[in-house]
Structures are given as structure tokens and as C-alpha cells.
């Protein structure tokens with residue numbers, strides 16, 4: 192059984208003149224236990240809408256949402272007892288210390304009192320905030336607040352963790368620390384559902400990525416699968432002069448079905464994968480008159496997004 196299953200889900204809102212705006216259109220995804228699943232898309236693409244559906248905060252206009260086989264909207268209590276959400280707005284109490292924030296949460300969620308102290312210490316340790324536990328949260332940086340929000344969510348030892356843009360506005364150091372924590376959670380068998388509009392975040396963390404744009408799936412796969420489906424691998428060959436390059440390039444590339452552009456003494460060749468690049472390299476003599484240097488460039492997820500949606504992620 193999948194941990195999260197969305198089947199042909201639509202969320203729409205009424206607009207003027209009886210029209211409807213679709214925040215999500217026929218969205219189907221399945222997330223398996225222990226997976227880090229990333230929903231990658233620009234602002235307004237429908238990511239938070241998805242989190243709210245999984246969390247039972249809202250119901251779909253059409254389609255089915257199942258979390259642990261249950262309807263999160265109808266079986267709110269059962270589903271929420273097994274999941275935790277870290278929303279974009281951390282909603283911490285600024286006048287309380289980090290530890291007091293966690294104590295408040297432990298009490299609210301009915302965690303056994305005898306477990307409070309050990310559990311809170313463990314979570315503060317996990318997010319690297321033990322030394323700041325007695326400081327007021329209002330004095331914390333954005334990154335520290337997000338780490339504390341993560342610790343708070345983990346207090347209930349959830350099987351499923353929903354993270355809405357976990358590193359939005361966070362400095363590089365805190366971001367790496369949050370990423371490491373997320374990887375640890377998945378290695379413990381927990382399922383992690385992340386929304387992000389950072390390519391690098393999805394690339395670093397995700398077992399699988401869904402690229403979402405205007406409420407619809409543009410592509411789905413592992414980061415590697417998504418990258419290998421597009422012809423964005425580039426082999427750059429440097430020659431002594433542009434003239435030398437033009438002398439030999441035509442003959443050598445004729446047997447390969449590839450595109451080639453010259454930039455000064457550099458030939459930029461689009462190829463499908465590394466194997467083809469190696470074959471191309473072998474057709475050129477090295478040294479004087481031939482290739483004097485070469486570079487190999489892998490596609491980025493940004494290339495993938497552009498390929499599938501025709502737009503840059505950060506338009």
C-alpha cells in the first residue's frame with residue numbers, strides 16, 4: 192500500500208462569470224514508504240494545495256486522496272496521528288525558548304509526560320539546537336527557526352513528514368543541515384514529502400521528483416531519469432583554431448546524429464549520453480591539429496524544467 196495516493200485529483204475555485212480556476216488538474220501520484228518525494232514547481236503551481244489535501248486541511252473538488260489507505264479529510268484524527276507538517280510559516284512562539292516551544296507542543300499532542308524530557312533533548316540534538324534550547328526563539332535566525340519547526344514536527348515520531356519549502360529563505364549552512372536531517376529521517380524508514388522550487392534541493396534529496404506546473408504534472412522520475420530523457424548533455428571540444436576545427440569536424444561528426452555549434456575555437460556538441468560522447472572523442476586525433484582539450488557537461492534539473500515546461504523555474 193502506498194503511503195500517499197492521489198488519483199485524478201482536481202482542486203478548483205469559482206471565478207467570475209461562472210468560470211473556475213484550477214489549482215490542480217487531474218493530478219495522480221503515489222508515494223511509497225521510506226521515499227523522499229519532491230514536488231518541484233514555481234510559485235503558484237499548486238504545491239501547498241497538495242500538502243493541504245494530504246494533511247486533510249482541504250478536500251479535492253474531484254478525485255481521491257488516500258493517506259495510509261485512509262481519507263485524510265474524513266479520518267482526520269487517524270491520519271494526523273501518523274503525519275507531521277512543517278508549513279511555510281513556522282508559527283513558533285517567539286517569546287518562548289526553543290525548549291518551551293517543544294514542551295508546549297508535546298503537551299498539546301498528548302505525548303506521554305514521562306517521555307517529554309528525553310524526546311525533546313533528542314529532537315533538539317537532531318536539528319543541532321541543543322546549545323540554544325534556553326534562548327528565546329525571537330532571537331533565532333530564519334534557518335534556526337525552520338530547524339526548530341522540524342524538531343517540533345518530529346516530536347510525535349511521525350511515519351509521514353510533509354515539508355512545505357523546507358529551506359525557503361534559509362542560509363547555506365542551515366540548508367545543508369536541514370538536508371542531512373531529512374536524509375536521516377528517510378533512512379529510518381519514514382516517508383518524506385517535500386515541496387520546493389529549488390532545483391538543487393530536489394536534485395540533492397529526492398528519490399523521485401514530480402515536476403508540476405500550473406497544477407499539472409509535466410514530468411515524473413528519479414533525478415537521473417529526468418535528466419537523461421533530455422538531450423542536454425554537452426561535449427565541448429577545444430581546437431587550436433576555428434579553421435582547424437572546421438577542417439575535421441564535418442567528417443568526424445557525419446556518422447553521429449548530433450547538433451554542433453562553433454563558438455570561436457570551441458565546438459559545442461549536444462549528445463544523448465556519455466557513451467556517444469566517448470565515441471565522438473575517439474574519432475579525433477589528439478594534440479596538434481586535433482582536439483587540445485574537452486569538457487563534459489551534465490544537464491541540470493533546471494534544463495529539465497525548461498525542457499518540459501518551456502519556462503525557467505524562476506520566472
Ligand SMILES: Nc1ncnc2c1ncn2[C@@H]1O[C@H](COP(=O)(O)OP(=O)(O)OP(=O)(O)O)[C@@H](O)[C@H]1O
Pocket residue numbers: 204212213214232233234235236237238239240241388
Ligand atoms: N482559496 C483560493 N481561492 C482561489 N485561488 C486559490 C485559493 N488557494 C489557492 N489558490 C490559487 O491556487 C494556485 C496554487 O496555489 P498554491 O498555494 O498551491 O501554490 P504553490 O505552488 O504552493 O505556490 P508557492 O510556491 O508560492 O507557495 C495559485 O494560483 C493560488 O493563487
